[in-house]
Amino acid sequence: MKNFILLLLTACMALPTVAQTPDKTKLDQYFDALEANNKYMGSVVVSKDGKVIYSRSIGFADAEAGKKSTADSKFRIGSISKMFTASMVFKAIEEKKLSLDDKLDKFFPTVPNASKITIKNLLGHSSGINNFTNDADYTSWMTQAKTQAEMVAIIAKGKSAFEPGTSADYSNSNYVLLGFILEKVYKKPYKDLLAEKIAKPLGLKNTYYGGKINTANNEVYSYSYSGKWEKGPETDMSIPGGAGAVVSNPADLAKFIEGLFAGKIVSAASLEQMKTISQGYGLGMFRFPFGDKSSFGHSGGIDGFKSMLSLFPDDKITVAMTSNGSNINPNDIGITILSWVYNQPFDIPDFAGYNHTPAELDQYAGYYESADIPLPITITKEGTTLMAQAKGQSAFPLDATAKGTFKFEMAGLEMEFNPDGKQMVLKQGGAVYRFTKK
Numbered sequence: 137m138k139n140f141i142l143l144l145l146t147a148c149m150a151l152p153t154v155a156q157t158p159d160k161t162k163l164d165q166y167f168d169a170l171e172a173n174n175k176y177m178g179s180v181v182v183s184k185d186g187k188v189i190y191s192r193s194i195g196f197a198d199a200e201a202g203k204k205s206t207a208d209s210k211f212r213i214g215s216i217s218k219m220f221t222a223s224m225v226f227k228a229i230e231e232k233k234l235s236l237d238d239k240l241d242k243f244f245p246t247v248p249n250a251s252k253i254t255i256k257n258l259l260g261h262s263s264g265i266n267n268f269t270n271d272a273d274y275t276s277w278m279t280q281a282k283t284q285a286e287m288v289a290i291i292a293k294g295k296s297a298f299e300p301g302t303s304a305d306y307s308n309s310n311y312v313l314l315g316f317i318l319e320k321v322y323k324k325p326y327k328d329l330l331a332e333k334i335a336k337p338l339g340l341k342n343t344y345y346g347g348k349i350n351t352a353n354n355e356v357y358s359y360s361y362s363g364k365w366e367k368g369p370e371t372d373m374s375i376p377g378g379a380g381a382v383v384s385n386p387a388d389l390a391k392f393i394e395g396l397f398a399g400k401i402v403s404a405a406s407l408e409q410m411k412t413i414s415q416g417y418g419l420g421m422f423r424f425p426f427g428d429k430s431s432f433g434h435s436g437g438i439d440g441f442k443s444m445l446s447l448f449p450d451d452k453i454t455v456a457m458t459s460n461g462s463n464i465n466p467n468d469i470g471i472t473i474l475s476w477v478y479n480q481p482f483d484i485p486d487f488a489g490y491n492h493t494p495a496e497l498d499q500y501a502g503y504y505e506s507a508d509i510p511l512p513i514t515i516t517k518e519g520t521t522l523m524a525q526a527k528g529q530s531a532f533p534l535d536a537t538a539k540g541t542f543k544f545e546m547a548g549l550e551m552e553f554n555p556d557g558k559q560m561v562l563k564q565g566g567a568v569y570r571f572t573k574k
Contacts, residue, residue, distance in 0.1 A: 160190055163476045166484050167192050170464065173487035174361055175545075178442075178459030179205060181386035182473060185452045186394050188387070190476075195461060197356035199365040210342050210355045210385050211458035213443045214436025217382035218311045222259055222420020223396055224318055224333050226406040229255075233321040236409075243317050246292040252300045255317070258310040259419040266294025267307035281374045284316055304415035308379040315378020326378060338395040346373045346383040355383065358440030359461035362533045363521035368440035380438050386456035393433060393447045394454055426474050431455075442466050453477055463533065464545045490536040497522055499555035500540070504571035506562075513562075513571060524551065 170176040177195020181188055197205045228234040234255060240263075241250035249264060257263040268274060268290050282290070291309045298305070315326050322329055327345030335343045342354075349355045349370055359365040373381040384392075395401055402410075410419045411432055424431045424446055431453075433446035444457045444466065455473055459466060475482040497517045505512045516523045516531070522542060525531035534542035540553045550563040558573035 158189070158476055158479065162482075162484070163190060163473070164192070166472055166482070167194055169484050169487065170469070171195060174365065175462075175464040175487065176459060176466075176469060177205065177359065177365070177461035178211070178457060179207065179209060179386050180469075180473065181390050181454075181456045182477060183390045183394070183454045188390070190473075191386070196359075196365065197354070197460070198351045199357070199359060200367065201351070203351060205356060205460070206354075207387065208342070208354050208385070210353070210383050211443065211460055212346055212349075212358070212380075212438050212441045213382050213384050213389065213445075213458060214376075214380045214438035214441055215308070215311075216384075216389065216434045216436040216443050216445050217376070217378065217380045218436075219396070219420050219434045219445070220330060220334055220382055220392070221311050221314050221318070221378035222410060223401050224329055225255065225259060225314055225420075226402045226410065227333055228318060228321055230403060230406060234317070240313065243320055244288055244292070244313060246288065247313070248292065248294070248296045249300055254300070255314070256419065257300045258314050260304060260414060261306050261310055261417045262301050262304040262415060263307065263310055264296040264298040264300050264303070264305075265291065265307050265309045265313075266297060267305070267309055268294060268312075269308050278371045278375055279369055281372045283374070284319075287312055287375065287377070288316070304417050306417075308376065311379035312375075312377045315381075318378065326381075330382065334392065334401060338391055338400060340384070340388040340391060343382065343384040343388045343392065346381050356460045360440050360530075360532075361461060361463040362523060362531065363519050365461055371439055376438060380436065384458070386458055389443075389445045389456040389458070390454045393445055393456075397432075397447055397449060426471075427478070427480075429478075444470055446470075462546060463535075465548060468545070487535070490538050490541075492520075492522075492536055492539070494520070496539070500553045500560075502558075502573045504560050504573050506569050506571040508569040513560075515560075 171194040179193040180191065182190040191207055193205045193207050193209060195205050197203045197209050225234065229236065236254060236256040238255045239251055240247055240253040244250060247265060253263045318329055319326055330345055349357055358368040360368055410421055412418060413423050421432050421434050424433060429448055431446040431448040436443040440461055442459045442462055447454045457470065472482045500522060501515050501517050503512060503514050512527050514525045522534040523531045524534055532544050534544055534551060536542050542551045548564060552561045560571040562569045562571060
């Protein structure tokens with residue numbers, strides 16, 4: 137449920153209006169390259185004026201069974217669920233069941249600072265409530281079903297990060313609580329409210345509250361890549377709730393955000409409140425720049441799933457991406473899609489890289505420490521793939537770009553090895569860290 141794709145940041149440049157029907161050939165070649173090199177699995181839809189101008193599905197819904205993804209495949213969309221929850225909260229406000237000024241203690245008084253936290257604070261991540269997915273023990277119980285009472289207790293035991301309204305920090309706890317509040321004021325389960333308030337009115341046939349993944353229902357598993365696609369864990373959907381439990385696909389997501397902006401879910405006044413950015417956050421959405429254009433939407437990540445939904449109101453362009461496996465930064469894919477939409481140049485990447493011998497890879501393996509950062513890294517070899525694992529984190533594969541040089545594109549990270557000097561240099565985000573092999 138992390139906000140994985142903080143996206144579409146490029147140099148500020150004036151962009152032309154989108155061509156009516158851009159040529160799809162090069163964009164198809166781009167996705168062909170991603171699929172052929174095991175860089176991405178998922179589906180994409182681009183629409184203009186509510187009509188699809190590009191769609192593509194690549195990779196596997198079930199890699200073990202050899203089942204390919206299609207346009208009908210359905211994905212866990214993670215934190216894009218928050219846009220659905222926020223929309224239903226504003227619908228409840230319009231129906232006089234809630235107010236932005238209602239305090240949390242009206243519903244869940246055990247949460248720290250509940251008497252000071254408003255519905256608006258929850259929507260805009262300005263509550264100060266601890267983000268439970270950051271807790272050290274989260275991965276030990278995330279696959280186990282939880283009741284509402286258990287989730288509230290987990291959230292309530294965390295300490296406040298700041299006084300409500302004085303700052304803002306992304307917290308899934310806010311939207312789990314908002315989902316529970318909707319259930320209380322309507323006296324219905326979230327899954328029924330999602331169907332009643334959004335899916336049925338907009339004709340979203342592939343959007344619903346998720347459960348155990350069922351490939352027979354065109355749902356897909358999520359994967360990570362370490363020389364091959366490996367199936368990831370499944371968070372029990374009783375845990376993310378209104379913060380990340382929705383299942384959907386790009387076609388439905390495009391219809392959802394277009395319906396939201398067309399006034400089919402909430403009023404124009406409510407939408408304007410949702411769009412208003414304060415301390416980096418809207419009330420259920422973000423503003424994303426691309427050149428001199430601005431879009432609104434949300435990104436999402438849960439288990440190995442990553443997703444992005446974005447609408448450019450001025451040009452009536454929507455981009456929806458859902459992924460169940462990434463070995464490349466999804467933001468780069470979003471930028472490529474928008475470059476195609478706005479007739480900007482983009483490259484088809486060459487993933488040929490460098491083929492190390494087994495002996496060369498063996499030289500790089502080992503345990504590395506740095507005086508620059510207190511984060512030791514272990515390098516191992518799995519077959520012909522070099523793997524890196526920082527202490528307390530998951531292992532990730534490294535792609536060779538030259539002799540002794542490797543990248544992990546998902547994190548914009550590069551490692552350069554000097555086996556003779558037992559040194560490794562890590563570069564990320566303009567910073568340089570030097571490590572020594574122990």
